[in-house]
Amino acid sequence: MRIDITGDAARFLAEAENFLRRDPLRNTVIATAVANELGGRAAGAMTRFLTVRDDAGQVVGVATSAFGGKVYLGELPSHSISAVADAFSAEETPPTSVEGVQADAAAFARYRSRVTGGADAELFSARLFRLGALSVPEAVGKPRPATEDDLDVCRDFIEAFCDEIGESRPFDEEAALRRIDAGFWWLWEHDGVPATFVGRNAEILGWARIGPVYTPPQLRGNGFASALTAAVSGVVRAEGADACLFTDLANPTSNKIYQAIGYEPVRDFVCYTLTAAG
Template sequence: MRIEITRDAAVYRAATEKFLSRDFLRHTVIATGIANHVDGVQAADATSRFLSVHAADDTVVGVAMRAGGREVYLGELPAESLRPVAEAFAAVAPGNTGVEGLVADAEAFAEHWSALRGVGHRELFRTRLFRLGELRFPADVTGAPRRAVDRDVALCVRWSEAMLTESGLPPPHPGPSIIRKRVEAGRWWLWEVGGHPVSLVAHQVPAGGWARIGPVYTPPGERGHGYASALTAHVSRILRRRGLDVCLFTDLANPTANRIYRAIGYEPVHDFANFVFEERGAVSR
């Protein structure tokens, strides 16, 4: 078993595409992370690292990444590679602050990292990956969808920041320049009532025949009217008509989100956990 790490997303895509294509849904985050770097949507970052695990015959058997200054993200990995993968990231990214992956893998990596770096770890949140089955539209939702345009960028930035603040997700967060590029690419949508935006739904760059919905946000004062459900269904239909499969993540601590996505046809696939690393004895907030 051999581990390779590169900063070049294009080289990494060429090396790992066959492996990723076995299950692009499982690797939706890694596939879109690669695409964002290659296409220039995500600015090149000196901290980005793309890791692959190779068998004796050089076949790729595992993948992981640390992209855009975020924490390590685990793709499919052989169980015996988790410690060497943690060691490899510790060597090139000692300032890494967390890990996310399938629950058992993320927990094992966190334990290895804590032993290697002399830090503690705690679970921050869990998410569930859903895929779209039979799409169903909610009935009797007031308003209509429209694609976000340049004049909406400031609103999209404010709502994105509000969503991330509410969720407690760790930084870094997408900045205005990245959101502007994604709006210009036509991937952000608004639901309007009487010409007033009340909800936001976006989707990531398609990769491997899959498009991932997110972020989704409705301001607190506008919740409970079905706007996010209707807009998610609208965007999902557009993506499916383009020949794409559709997926999304939900926060397992948010029963409302998990219920409304199931109601419009999303089906659960995998559960993921995010662990944060911190100095031993640190007080959790």
């Protein structure tokens, strides 16, 4: 077994594309990270791409680390988890969290805590959904793609979303403008005022992931998020791609509304925080 880590998204894709294509939906987060790096939309992620190879040199597992040590585990051989943890721990920025399917993320977190003398704690559980038969609900207002004039509005929505989920990420204006120019950021307009934000990612390997989705608390309950998510999902479908998204399992509202517009559950994931000893 051999483990390689690179910051070169093009190199990683060339080496791992066949493996990613085995289950592109399962690998949507990692594939999207590649697309964002190649498209200049990574917004300071500084993603490190990891491959696990077998004795014949074939890629048999993938993972990433981004945004200051946030590790995401793709499909991996179970016996490689500790070696993957060691490889990321040897990087300039060691792991601060790990997300993946339950067994893999838990094994990574336990191993990392045991080796470092630190601690781990479950932060959240997420569910991956894929779009089935799309149902577009009615709501007062209309969807529209964001424009460069909406940059500050989009910034406010995204920063409020990050504050609400307790995740701090820098707002990269250049990357944001690229997303707007690509038609990836959308707004629901109500009474001439943006009321909801929905982002989407570029299609890669046949899939485009929806998110983030944010409506200010005072405007919730009007169906804006459902209507805009459905509209953006329809755009993805019209482009010939399949749509997917993640929900927080602790948020019953989001899990309900996405299923109501046609999203079907696929797989659950869990994220653990990792803290150093002392």
